[in-house]
Amino acid sequence: MRKSIVILIILSILVSCEIKQPEETNPEDFIPDLETLSGEWVSVDTVDMEPSLRNFRAQALVNKDMTSLSWLASAPYAGGYHTGTMKVNGKTPIVTHFRWQPYQALRRSVSETMEVNSSTRMLVDENIILWEVKIRNKTSKPREYHVQTNHIGFISKYPNQEWQWWYPYPTLEGQTTKRDDVIENMRDYIGTDKTSIEKMVEELIDGRPTQTVKKVLWPSEKEVLQSTKYSTEVLNNQLIISDSETEAVSGYTVVTTPDNLILNHSGGTSNWTFSLDENETKTIRFAMAWGDNINHIKENLKKAEVDFEKSWSDVQTHWENRWKEIFKPNNSILSGAFPILESDDVKANKVYYTGPLTMLYLMNTNLPQHSKVFLTGGPRWGASITFFWDITEWSTLWAVVDPDMMKDHLTSWISIDPSQYFGQDNFNGDGVGNGYSANYWALFQMIRAYLTVSGDTDFLTQKIDGKTVLQHLEHYATHWQRISIYKEGMDDRYRLADFGDDEWNLLECVPTYKHIVPSFNAGYVWMMRETAAFHEQAGNAERAIELRAEAESMIQRLLKLYAGNGVWYSLYPDGSKIEVRHCLDFMFLGRYLANDIPSNMKEEMVAFVYRELITDHWMRAQSMEDVAAKDSDRPDHGPLGAFDGWPAGTMDALVQLGYPEKALDFYHTIEPVTHEGIWAQAHEIWGDNQWKKNGKVRIAKRGWHNRESSSGIAMSQVMLKNFFGFYPMVDGSPFNPSKDRSFNGKLHHVKYKGKYYTLDATAYKMVMKEEEKFNQ
Structure with a gap:
């Protein structure tokens, strides 16, 4: 018997030796590649906003022809009108399909006889653009082609001007900052002979888009080429274009040698004549560079001409390398890392990873105020601007990803008066814009996030403009007292901001949302x-008690603004109350006062959001039932879309109110909007069913929206903060207490108080494991 037992033991040991222990997974295996996250091909009749180009320095929008770019900006340089179109046999091929990728913009024009494909890339960190255009004969017979391409360098340099949200750019009449639809009309009617039309136009008057009906005019492409503001010469087969009003110089090299090159004032025209057999393709390549040093421009153009293939492929390689780098602990780009999500949830993965790609795409490392910035938008607006409101939407995640950068920015931003400016121009360092009501909350939230995630409590005592950071925090937190209209003898409900x-x-566009509103009071x-x-952490117990008492008193006054049925009132000085059916009140009350709101009120608020705001694949910022809905039609804040x-x-807010499953379901339902590209300023609900739950969704252009914007990175913060519960408290706890978990997965490389951790929720419980090998 004993002998049999010994034999069994030996056999079990031998078998166990044969079984391979599971290998440790490499978190980097879970990062999707750029091809997976790129936009899909989209038909032009379903697109409102054309794709953009960026390269960590410059940015531009492509147009509906095959080659031209507009809204080219690379502070201090800005381009006017566009860079020139291509004609084939006397006609401009118009785009039928677009595709956005982080390293290139793709355009396709398909007709019965011909297919034209073009790709445009910006060299990383350089003021250089490359074009590759392929023309294919779709017929069964040889065809003759005459191709004519304009190369326009309508670029000026503005080193001493203000780079506001409405940055300067050149026109035939000289520099302007006005957004009056001239360029947009050129873009809309590109490839036609039209230079005027009667239409409803938007003009920026006193900083606000204002609509009027008028006959609008814009210059023809020929007029732009003939502008005497510029002069062009050919030097060593390069077009060199000089601006007479500024130091700007631009140039082109036509890599595919043309039959001839005709000079004009702001550029020139290349011509090719060739024949193509059935299915044969002709490739045309050219490059553009700009700056203020003619020799440097000539060198860049020569390099692009001699080694076009390498320059072309290097763009994609550089993007792919930077994409992989931002997820690595102790990487060369960030002082933290973007956490890697490990999950089998395909839809959640796509929504989550669209965030880091948006962050990387909006990164600019060539503006003088900071070594690295995350721009808020562009290219039509804000080519050098960071908005406080947009970036605070993902402040906890930012503190994880790049705490050193965050501290650098906050140190600078605390010196900017939030009552006067909504952000910073990263070119000249000034505050920009107007005093948004959100500014005090936005700055406070970012500072709090930095302090609690980094553990840098010494920052609280650092003096900036004569006050400690803690004093600045209290100044922000009590600003409501300075703007309250309450006076002794008035109804107590006016003792709010x-x-x-x-x-x-x-x-902005919601005319009833003013005076005493619930959101920012919460x-x-x-x-x-x-x-x-x-204060309690700093030993100031008495001041802590005073502030908490004031907060408790304020809550009671605030709850009196509840209108019932899930919505809230705005209170006006004359005593009138206006019911506002908007997501902003739901978000702020849900996020910040979830434990103070009665259960029945919570249920009604959630019911309102699902009844009137959330659609099949997106949401409405404002209910169609709101009294001001017809006067608030803008895709970001109105009833036909959302910021x-x-x-x-x-x-x-759903998670804080106790509905994590609903939040995760909503996370899944928005995944289709990522098929067009990364996060934008707003997505609009459009099409025949725009007033129904199943309305189509796309990136919004109307209302002067930006192609991409940083606030959507908050979708990735939802994963970190809400589904994994990582929301460090002032008392030192890394997790938001008493919140149910609804997600199954892991987050790797979460930097907290100087060390990297893995958050493991694979058993629907949260376990925080130190990644010791990265914390040496």
């Missing part, structure tokens, strides 16, 4: 509570 009569300080309650916690930060804020 009154944001004034100008709706443009709040939601923000002030939260800010006072958090400031109290910081890309709003779905993330809504999910955050």
